[in-house]
Amino acid sequence: MIRPHRSHPLWLAYFLHRVSGLALALFLPFHFLLLSMVISQPQTADALLRFTDHLTVKLAEGGLVFLLAVHFFGGVRLLALEFLPWSGKRKTITAAAIAFAFFVSGSFVLRAV
Amino acid sequence: MLNARLYMAQRLSAMIMIPLVFGHLAVMIYAIQGGLTTAEILGRTKGSVTWFLFYGTFVAAVSVHAAIGVRVIIHETFSLKGKWLEATTWLIGALLLIMGARAVLEVTFA
Amino acid sequence: MTEARANMMISVWRGMGSTGKFETFEVPAQDNQTVLDVVTWIQQAADPSLSYRYACRVGMCGSCAMMVNGQPRWTCRTHVKRVLRDNQIEIAPLRNLPVIKDLATDMDPFFDKWVKAGGVHRASRSRDMPIQEVKPDTAQRQAADNGIECINCAVCYAACDTVSSNRDYLGPAALQRAWTLFNDEKVVDKQAVLDAVSGSGGCHNCHTQGSCTKFCPNDLDPLGSIAGLKRETAKSFFRRGSKQC
Numbered sequence: 001m002i003r004p005h006r007s008h009p010l011w012l013a014y015f016l017h018r019v020s021g022l023a024l025a026l027f028l029p030f031h032f033l034l035l036s037m038v039i040s041q042p043q044t045a046d047a048l049l050r051f052t053d054h055l056t057v058k059l060a061e062g063g064l065v066f067l068l069a070v071h072f073f074g075g076v077r078l079l080a081l082e083f084l085p086w087s088g089k090r091k092t093i094t095a096a097a098i099a100f101a102f103f104v105s106g107s108f109v110l111r112a113v
Numbered sequence: 114m115l116n117a118r119l120y121m122a123q124r125l126s127a128m129i130m131i132p133l134v135f136g137h138l139a140v141m142i143y144a145i146q147g148g149l150t151t152a153e154i155l156g157r158t159k160g161s162v163t164w165f166l167f168y169g170t171f172v173a174a175v176s177v178h179a180a181i182g183v184r185v186i187i188h189e190t191f192s193l194k195g196k197w198l199e200a201t202t203w204l205i206g207a208l209l210l211i212m213g214a215r216a217v218l219e220v221t222f223a
Numbered sequence: 224m225t226e227a228r229a230n231m232m233i234s235v236w237r238g239m240g241s242t243g244k245f246e247t248f249e250v251p252a253q254d255n256q257t258v259l260d261v262v263t264w265i266q267q268a269a270d271p272s273l274s275y276r277y278a279c280r281v282g283m284c285g286s287c288a289m290m291v292n293g294q295p296r297w298t299c300r301t302h303v304k305r306v307l308r309d310n311q312i313e314i315a316p317l318r319n320l321p322v323i324k325d326l327a328t329d330m331d332p333f334f335d336k337w338v339k340a341g342g343v344h345r346a347s348r349s350r351d352m353p354i355q356e357v358k359p360d361t362a363q364r365q366a367a368d369n370g371i372e373c374i375n376c377a378v379c380y381a382a383c384d385t386v387s388s389n390r391d392y393l394g395p396a397a398l399q400r401a402w403t404l405f406n407d408e409k410v411v412d413k414q415a416v417l418d419a420v421s422g423s424g425g426c427h428n429c430h431t432q433g434s435c436t437k438f439c440p441n442d443l444d445p446l447g448s449i450a451g452l453k454r455e456t457a458k459s460f461f462r463r464g465s466k467q468c
Contacts, residue, residue, distance in 0.1 A: 017430075036212070115425075119427070189388035
């Protein structure tokens with residue numbers, strides 16, 4: 001449950017940024033592992049890549065792209081808030097960051113399926 | 114648990130990755146059309162200095178960025194500090210850098 | 224006061240140190256009363272052993288802040304109507320500070336960090352020198368003016384999750400004080416201000432959760448002040464090269 005002192009847009013944006021960042025950091029080693037099999041173990045790599053043809057896996061991949069997009073636009077938002085004196089438009093910037101993330105990951109899922 | 118130097122490393126690595134993530138997202142959305150195979154990946158990346166530099170920089174920046182990010186989470190969640198926190202930060206960074214470098218070399222110049 | 228209506232159910236945190244539990248009191252509802260009035264009624268009419276802290280009752284001294292329904296508030300300026308839900312209110316001591324007894328917290332860590340962030344005035348002139356002229360309309364002075372209305376109520380400190388999870392973090396109020404000093408032309412050594420907020424508990428630990436600015440009862444913007452410190456420390460980082468820290 002979101003505790004009362006946390007129920008506002010900037011805190012939720014922080015939470016999304018932290019969760020997506022942690023998830024991406026955990027995903028990266030597996031991502032690197034698969035790519036380093038491309039030449040040394042092409043059969044294994046191709047079998048793993050074929051596994052990504054399944055719809056559920058594609059949706060999970062869409063989730064990963066969403067995490068990357070959310071962390072990316074959320075990060076750009078943070079850099080803007082920290083390095084540009086834009087104190088008045090924090091909620092707008094936050095909403096725009098999340099909207100962009102949905103747009104990009106949405107495009108990915110639509111092309112993948 | 115960030116001093117000014119770690120903060121700058123975190124933010125500068127983030128800024129370096131802005132164009133790289135943009136490129137990576139674009140490649141992903143383009144490349145997955147009709148499924149992905151090893152031959153397809155290699156056809157694009159093999160022997161390419163551009164892809165080597167693109168993903169080489171990406172791996173270096175993400176290793177720094179993720180190591181510092183996870184360091185903060187570990188400190189705030191488990192109150193780990195001092196030399197163990199330093200060691201964990203370096204370990205995560207080194208692990209990502211080595212695994213990432215292997216992956217980049219494999220698809221470009223292996 | 225108009226005539227009393229149905230009683231409200233007020234849950235109040237009772238206990239010493241880290242142990243305690245909520246105790247419910249029935250308090251007569253009035254047309255006009257603040258949360259502090261309610262606490263005072265309980266102490267005077269129901270249980271004189273209830274401990275809490277206040278002084279001015281008009282939003283100037285910063286001593287009566289408490290958690291009201293899980294959110295930090297200055298209780299003397301919080302009308303009961305704004306926080307009454309299903310005829311109930313939950314009142315607890317401020318978060319992120321050790322509890323002395325009931326609703327009274329130990330504010331020492333808060334003020335210690337204020338000092339640690341360089342919040343003490345360091346005079347740049349002696350009494351024999353002429354008084355320094357300060358123009359009120361410069362952008363820098365206005366940035367300093369924004370922060371000086373802080374009443375040290377620790378509402379921002381209680382709202383901040385980074386304070387809860389990072390024991391060394393100086394917190395929004397102390398950092399906003401540092402930003403005020405940085406923009407004060409009477410302060411000569413700006414680099415000392417920046418150095419005081421660049422250590423392992425400094426401004427760089429802020430995650431821009433924004434609860435400080437959201438809950439500040441005086442509508443100040445500690446989040447913006449911390450962003451200002453981040454910008455200036457980044458500039459000084461490039462000026463001094465990586466030897467700085």
